[in-house]
Amino acid sequence: xxxxxxxxxITVGTLAAYAWMLARERRRLERGDP
Amino acid sequence: xxAPTPALVRIARVRHPLGMLLALLVLVWAWFxxxxxxxxxxxxxxxxxxxxxxxxxxxxxxxxxTAVGGALYLWKQRAIYDQLAVAGAEVGVxxxxxxxxxxxxxAKGTWGxxxxxxxxxTLTLLLWFVYLAYLLLRSFTEGSERTARFAAVYxxxxxxxxxxxxxxxxxxxxRSVHPENLARGSLGAGMGWPFAIANVAAFTAFVWLVALxxxxxxxxxxxxxxxx
Numbered sequence: 001x002x003x004x005x006x007x008x009x010i011t012v013g014t015l016a017a018y019a020w021m022l023a024r025e026r027r028r029l030e031r032g033d034p
Numbered sequence: 035x036x037a038p039t040p041a042l043v044r045i046a047r048v049r050h051p052l053g054m055l056l057a058l059l060v061l062v063w064a065w066f067x068x069x070x071x072x073x074x075x076x077x078x079x080x081x082x083x084x085x086x087x088x089x090x091x092x093x094x095x096x097x098x099x100t101a102v103g104g105a106l107y108l109w110k111q112r113a114i115y116d117q118l119a120v121a122g123a124e125v126g127v128x129x130x131x132x133x134x135x136x137x138x139x140x141a142k143g144t145w146g147x148x149x150x151x152x153x154x155x156t157l158t159l160l161l162w163f164v165y166l167a168y169l170l171l172r173s174f175t176e177g178s179e180r181t182a183r184f185a186a187v188y189x190x191x192x193x194x195x196x197x198x199x200x201x202x203x204x205x206x207x208x209r210s211v212h213p214e215n216l217a218r219g220s221l222g223a224g225m226g227w228p229f230a231i232a233n234v235a236a237f238t239a240f241v242w243l244v245a246l247x248x249x250x251x252x253x254x255x256x257x258x259x260x261x262x
Contacts, residue, residue: 003143007082007136008067011089012060015239018128022246029253 041114042252049245056238063235066228073222079143082136084228087216088236089133094196095240096126097165101193104186113255116182119189121247123168125240130162145211154212157199164192177258 063084073080099122106115137155138148149155168188175181203210214220221229 003139004079004081007085007139010135010139011085011132014128014132015243019243019246022243022250026246026250026253029250029257032257 039252039256042249042256045245045249045252049242049249052238052242052245056235056242059231059235059238063231066231070228071222071224076144079140082140082143083221083225084232085236086133086136086140087229088233089129089136091233092236092240093126093130093133093161094200095237096122096124096129096244097161097189097196098122098193099244100126100165100168100189104189107182107186108190113182114252116186117251117255118244118248119186120169120172120251121244123165123172123189124247125243127162127165127169128243129236129240130158130165134158134162150211152211153202153206154199154210157195157202161195161199164195168192177255 067081067084070081070084072078100119103115103117103119103122106112107119137158141150142148168185171181171188172185198205200215203212203214216229
């Protein structure tokens with residue numbers, strides 16, 4: 001059970017963190033910040 | 035604030051509705067995974083099926099996109115295609131990394147060990163290294179046209195590994211411990227729909243992330259151009 005939960009938490013967590021990082025970078029570029 | 039180019043506007047137009055669809059699909063996917071039947075032999079760990087193969091398909095798709103973007107760049111010489119190639123490679127590497135994390139977790143629970151030098155696993159590691167090298171090459175030599183041309187050729191050549199990776203189990207002729215590729219009817223009763231939904235959710239996440247990453251790359255190039 002814990003192995004399956006770990007696989008899902010790692011996948012969803014990593015993809016969410018990656019999306020958040022990209023969205024933050026996109027907003028920074030949109031604002032024209034250095 | 036920088037003015038968006040027509041290409042950025044088109045990318046953003048795709049991204050917004052996809053983001054909403056993705057949020058809904060993640061909830062549907064979670065429900066289907068929880069509701070899916072528990073495998074008689076493996077138990078709950080078999081539910082990794084609804085995340086591991088969809089990640090593999092996403093990785094393949096990302097690397098194919100790198101080749102398509104690279105080929106279009108070589109043909110049309112437009113930076114937007116090179117930016118698509120970079121986006122495909124990065125999202126592909128993220129999916130490939132997660133596939134290589136979820137696979138060993140499943141292996142540990144069923145085979146009893148995290149890793150084995152099985153032909154499929156070894157080739158997947160090679161595929162991951164090839165595209166990691168692609169990203170390193172791009173990060174070390176930013177903005178050069180020569181690098182973009184070299185990366186395009188590299189990206190196109192790299193796709194040769196994809197069919198090899200997919201069919202290696204058949205080619206190994208029974209020496210592989212990795213389960214065979216999924217075929218119609220190979221899943222247990224009640225597992226088809228959760229697997230289909232998982233693939234739709236993973237595909238939507240893939241397209242949404244590529245669109246976002248593509249926009250970031252295009253905006254970075256515009257900002258670098260303006261900075262001179």
